[in-house]
Amino acid sequence: MDGTIITTYNTRDALLKLYEEKGGSIGKHDSTRIAALRKEGIGLFSQKGFPHTKLEKWRNTDLSKVLNHSYSFPLEAETGEVDFEEVFKCDVPGFDTFMVAQLNGKFIDRGKIISQAGQGVVVCSLAEAFNKYPELIEKHFGKYAPVAENSLTALNTAFARDGVFIYVPDNISVTETVQMVNLIHSGDPVFLQTRNLVILGRNSSLRLVQCDDSVDDQIGFINSVTEAVIGENSSLDHYKLQNKNDRSALINNIYFHLEASAVLSTNAISLNGGLIRNEANVKLNGRGAHADILGVYLMDRNQHIDNQVFVDHAQPDCTSNEMFKGILDDHASGVFNGHILVRRDAQRTNAYQNNKNILISDKAVIDTKPFLEIYADDVKCSHGATVGQLDTEALFYLRSRGIGMENARMLLMYAFAAEIVNRISIPQLRIRIDDLVKKRLRGELSICDQCVLHCNAREQKVAFEIDLSRI
Amino acid sequence: MPIEDRASEGIFLGFQYPVEIPGVSITNFMRTAVNEQRKYHGLDPIPANEFLAKMEEKKQMLEITAKLANRSVNEGFSGGEKKKNEIFQMAMLEPSLAILDETDSGLDIDALKIVANGVNKLRRPDNAFVVITHYQRLLDYIVPDIVHVLFDGRIVRSGGKELAFELEEKGYEWIKASLA
Known part of the structure; x- marks a missing residue:
């Protein structure tokens, strides 16, 4: 197979050239529909290019700096010298996960098979799924992530080649938690486009943890797209953990599609990262569907976090609940954009949205924007946004018990x-996350050479009081 | 002197309106406070089991039955629960001087008894309590050694516990009148 490396500062042109040369081999297993989709994708990207700050949705997130590097675009990752078992070792006590590893965007087949494979559960690489499950790919791939509205999704669709594919048939509750670890470990600045597809049938359930980590402090740009379809009466419990170096950019577009009575809980936990943009698109496409869209971000130095949430209430009797909380210190900047669309037929919608922020320094910035668009008349829809400092009365109360200023703030x-x-x-x-948050607030959390969950290995003594009630 | 150092030196303030702090469990709060005060005095942190035993002991002493440990500090507490929690914190921190600011306000009679009982049980020859109140009722349960009457920020009259009874009977007007 071809390992292509092109180096240039004009990322857009480089990508277009790459597609011209390699497009054929990327899409060699494509159906007519998907071939057309890729063509549409690259066409749109060629026309629109990368998003820029003149676009309303990108007003406060500037990609120009992170794009101004000489990226390489590995279509095949070099995996020779890495000891996978070492890198992807999981040592979270009692946290048994079925781990699928991606190194530099390439799915690593570690020969492990999920225990419910006999019942039809599939966890494999997307490339493999294109060969083995063409009917599922044909039915779902590209159906939930519209290329027309988002040039990054369009670009990803054109290049989509590897990533994780998960299929859960009807009436199956997956007992193992599936953990997707996406590591970047490369000598060069890499530009990666991972693509994941998660399909849940009816009456099924899945717990999915998605970890994005850096191994070193090399520059990297990830343009990731995940499509997740949750069938009737099924539930998906989803977590995103982001602990990346300050020179990395991560664009995480997720498209959730919920059928009737489906339940989604998605939680984005951003601990570190140079530039992170999470776009969660949730379409409630059947009666009685429910989505919890949660997030917490802890940013400092010059880090930038952008959470874009779009909830599309397309059918009646659906509920959604958004809650994002963030703490920003130093020169960190944040964006929250919450768009709730209640379509004309979506009567008895109940939607809630909240974004709360604490700015620790006067140089930290948050731009938060609720945006409710309602066309139905029997709707309960509310939103709130706060930006503030730490509660001085609470600080005084804690200090009056002998807790010093620093620890009181931390608490x-x-x-x-x-x-x-x-x-x-x-x-x-x-x-584990509780512990990581404490470490992060103490400034003790750095990017690890393992998954974000593995920090245990090099744990420093944590002086912060661990909540005994949890032991 | 910063307030945290005053606390470590042994002064405790029981708040009239204790603040709610969502997300901080009482266990975590108290353990941090106890350890910070120990650190101030050059002591090592209290071992976890010892701390839990101490919490249990103080709870029993104060006849607090509620499951405090997992709850956030004062969050969703009733007026009475908040005040009981103040007394519980006082019991944990063992101050040499405790100032209770209108601890009796907003208390029902059962909560008042628990609060007063707590103060009485914590009373020792080597510590002192300043109880600020407007009513004689609390003093039925906490019998004061000395009563001071404050007016315009000054102590205008001092006496034994009889002074409180006299005030209850006559009101404050006669003191104001006698000052004029």
Whole structure:
């Protein structure tokens, strides 16, 4: 297979040239529909290019700096010298996951098979799925991530080649938690486009943890797209953990599609990252569907976090609940954009949205924008956004018990984030994240050479009081 | 002197309106506070089991039955629960001087008894309590050694516990009148 490396500062032109040369081999297993979709994607990208700050949706997130590097675009990752078992070792106590690893965007087949494979559960690479499950690919791929509206999704669709494919048939509850670890480990600045597809049939359930990590401090740009379709009466419990170096950019577009009575809980936990943009698109496409869209971000230095949430209430009797909380220090900047669309037929919609922020320094910035677009008349829809400092009365109260200023601030920041962390329904994961948040607030969390969950290995003594009630 | 150092030196303030702090559990809060005060005095942190035993002991002493440990500090507490929590914190921190600012306001009679009982049980020859109140009722349960009457920020009259009874009977007007 071809390992192509092109180096240039004009990322857009480089990508277009790459597609011209390699497009044929990328799409060699394509159906007519998908071939047309790729063509449409690259056409749109060629026309629109990368998003820029003149676009309303990108007003506060500037990609120009992170794009101004000489990226290489590995279509095949070099995986020779890496000890996978070492890199992807999971040592979270009691946290048994079925781990699927991606290194530099390439799915690593570690020969492991999910225990419910006999019942039809599939976890494999997207490339493999194109060969083995063409009817599922044909039915779902590209159906939920519209290329027309988003040039990055269009670009990803054109190049989509590898990533994770998960299929859960009807009436199956997947007992193992599937953990997707996406590591970047490369000598060169890499530009990657991963693509994932998650399909849940009816009456099924899945817990999915998506980890994005850096191994080194090399520059990287990830343009990731995930499509997740949740069938009737099924549930998806989804977590995104982001702990990346300050020179990395991560664009995470997720398209959730919920059928009747489906339940989604998605939680984005951003601990570190140079530039992170999470776009969660949730389409409630059947009666009685429910979505919880949660997020917590802890940013400092010059880090930038952008959470874009779009909830599309397309059918009646659906409920959605958004809650994002963030703490920004130093020169960090944040964006929250919450768009709720209630279509004309979506009567008895109940939608809630909230974004709360604490700015620690006067140089930190948050742009938060609720946007409700309602066309039905029997609707309960509310939103709130706050930007503030730490509660001075609460600080005084804590200090009056002998707790020093620094620890009092830490306790309050931790408490602020805890509201989201406490919603994590996998207990071992909750404890781990809880710990990571504490470390992050103390400035003790750095990017690890393993998955974000593995920090245990090089754990420093944590002076912060661990909540005994959880032990 | 910063307030945290005053606390470590042994001063405790029981708030009239304790603040709600969502997300901070009482266990975590108290353990941090106890350890910070220990650190101030050059002591090592209290071992976890010892701390939990101490929490249990103080709860029993104060006849607090509620499951405090997992709850956030004062969050969703009733007026009475908040005040009981203040007394519980006082019991945990063992101050040498406790100032209770209108601890009796907004309390029902059962909560008042628990609060007063707590103060009485914590009373030792080597510590002191300043109880700020407008009513004689609390003093039925906490019998004061000395009563001071404050007016315009000054102590205008001092006496034994009889002074409180006299005030209850006559009101404050006669003191104001006698000052004029």
